[in-house]
Amino acid sequence: MVDDLVGRGVPVAVQPGDIEVEGSLLFEDGLNEQAFTIQVAKKEQGTVRLACIDMNGREVAFVDPFPAKLEGGTKQLRLNAQMPRTPLAISLTFELPSKSGRAIPGLGNLHFFLDQWVGQKVLQLAYFDQIHHFSRALRDGCDLQIQCAIEGNRWFCVRSNGKRLGHSKEIAYIVDVIRKTREIAVWVSRNPVLPRNLTADDLQALDELHWRVEPGDRSRPAAGERSLAIQIGRDAVEAYLASPNRWRDGPVKVSHKNEIISLLGEEVEIGLGEYEFTDAKLEQTDDDLRGQLLELPRKELFILSWVGGEHSEFIVHRPTGAGRLERPPALPA
Secondary structure (H helix, E strand, O other), rough: HHHHHHHHOEEEEEOOOOOOOOHHHHHHHHHHHOOOOOOOOOEEEEEEEEEEEEOOOEEEEEEEEEEEEEEEEEEEEEEEEEEOOOOOOEEEEEOOOOOOOOOOEEEEEEOHHHHHOOOHHHHHOOOOOHHHHHHHHHHOOOEEEEEEEEOOOOEEEEEEHHHHHHHHHHHHHHHHHHHHHHOOOOOOOOOOOOOOOOOOHHHHHHHHHHHHHHHHHEEEEEEOOOOOEEEHHHHHHHHHHHOOOOOOHHHHHHHHEEEEEEOOOOOEEEEEEEEEEEEEOOOOOHHHHHHHHHHHOOOOEEEEEEEEEOEEEEEEEEEEOOOOOOOOOOOOO
């Protein structure tokens, strides 16, 4: 208990009987018979500046100084810093030596809480550009330099391999998907709000949407891929089944005169777009479609989807002039 209370400076839970207080009836009654929590710690308010240092010792990315809280005892010091209105946070714990010295063992963690951006317009996410450059530099193997100051005076500076702080690749992936989402927002002249509870599947879907919506032509191998689907009405299904010209495996192209996408919960018209499988197989058989026609309650809309063949390519055609920003996004009020 003494080591936690004095050495580490952490809150300590005290149960009745753990200590005995004498000299004041007020304190004797309150502290000897009830559980309570006590903390003896030195606390300071400071700032932290994060910088990425490459193999040549050059600073290639940084994050402006942001508030930090420091507390501890005679043997341990802890630092916790959260950049306001951003997902970025860092925590450090130092074990203070009994004798003075230059080397102090410590443990650090880099944290990323995406919900801190929730409710902000995607084109005005707080400190996004700095965090994007910072996370990319860490992912690419730069060292992380952490400088702490109190009232503007440098107190300490530590440097570590950024990957040792954990999750650098995962953080960089999330931030890069948000960057792509911001690009989509510019292309379609929208500025939606970042929603709560984005999942890994949501991030993957945004990554895929960026690949599809980006102006210009592109392709990728698509063997076994399910990337092409259309929605048709009941009459069209009945006409298809009545026709002698059934779908056969082979190339397929779907064109949209004014395609509609969903961007962070907003439906957006994005104009002309074409998708093509060089070799495709329709997933729904004639019997599947006939069975769906007999389902109750009566269906009015049906999905036709294709899967890429063994040597198929999935090709996107989109006008190079698509998605030009017609006006700058409104500044936050």
